[in-house]
Amino acid sequence: MKPFVIPSRIVFQDKFVQVLLEDVQTEEGSIIRDYSIIRKRDVVMIVATNTSGQYAIIEEYKYGAQSKLWTFPAGGLKKNENGIDAAKRELAEETGCMGGIYTYLGKVFDYPSKDRHTVHVVRANNVGCVTKQTLDSSESIRLKFIDEEDLIRLIARGEFGVTSAIAAYTLSKCSSLI
Numbered sequence: 001m002k003p004f005v006i007p008s009r010i011v012f013q014d015k016f017v018q019v020l021l022e023d024v025q026t027e028e029g030s031i032i033r034d035y036s037i038i039r040k041r042d043v044v045m046i047v048a049t050n051t052s053g054q055y056a057i058i059e060e061y062k063y064g065a066q067s068k069l070w071t072f073p074a075g076g077l078k079k080n081e082n083g084i085d086a087a088k089r090e091l092a093e094e095t096g097c098m099g100g101i102y103t104y105l106g107k108v109f110d111y112p113s114k115d116r117h118t119v120h121v122v123r124a125n126n127v128g129c130v131t132k133q134t135l136d137s138s139e140s141i142r143l144k145f146i147d148e149e150d151l152i153r154l155i156a157r158g159e160f161g162v163t164s165a166i167a168a169y170t171l172s173k174c175s176s177l178i
Contacts (some may be wrong), residue, residue: 003027008037016040020116040117044086045074045164047105047172048097048124054145056095056127057160061140070144070154071162072169077120087122093134095143100127105175108167121168123175 006023013019018039024032048056061068075090077083084102092098105121135141146154151169154160 001025001027001029006031036114038115040115042077042118042120043074043164044077044083044090044120044122045072045168046087046091046122046124047072047168048091048095048100048127050097050128050145051126052145054147055151056091056097057144057146057151057154058094059142059144062162065161069162070160071165074119074164083120083122086120087124091124091127092131094139094141095129096131096133097124097127097129097143098131101125103175105168105171108164108171110164119164119168121171123172 004025006025008020008022011019011021020037020039021034022037024035026032046056050056056073057070058073059068059070062071073091073094075086075094077086081089083104087102088098101124103123103125105123107118107120109115110117110119129143133141133143151160155166155169160166
């Protein structure tokens with residue numbers, strides 16, 4: 001028997017998130033009552049490098065983690081927007097970088113047991129910073145370009161600790177193997 005969801009109920013909703021309670025039937029046939037799920041809009045994460053092969057990373061205060069973290073540029077997809085178009089828009093907004101060659105690498109899931117959204121990963125090669133950032137009022141973003149060895153050090157020290165960013169980096173390295 002395949003697991004399935006018995007209709008869900010929205011118990012909270014704002015412009016960023018919905019909290020759902022669902023009754024879920026497991027593969028074995030038992031019912032889990034009031035299983036909580038968070039639903040957010042899909043996002044794109046951009047693994048971008050400049051013409052020197054350095055990675056574009058951003059430092060941003062992450063309210064949930066209550067600290068500044070290094071990560072890749074990312075942001076929400078607009079309605080009916082594909083990953084490549086969202087990547088171009090978000091990279092320009094958060095970094096001022098444009099141009100280059102964009103490749104859709106695939107999707108990852110942050111916390112698929114409780115979180116219902118997709119992170120679309122896009123690789124952007126040979127970007128150049130040609131304009132100013134256009135940030136939302138809630139954003140304060142610092143851009144830095146670093147070599148791959150320094151990126152790996154940040155990951156090892158836990159300073160590049162956004163799980164979807166680490167997954168995006170891994171996916172960008174593995175994509176050349178397929």
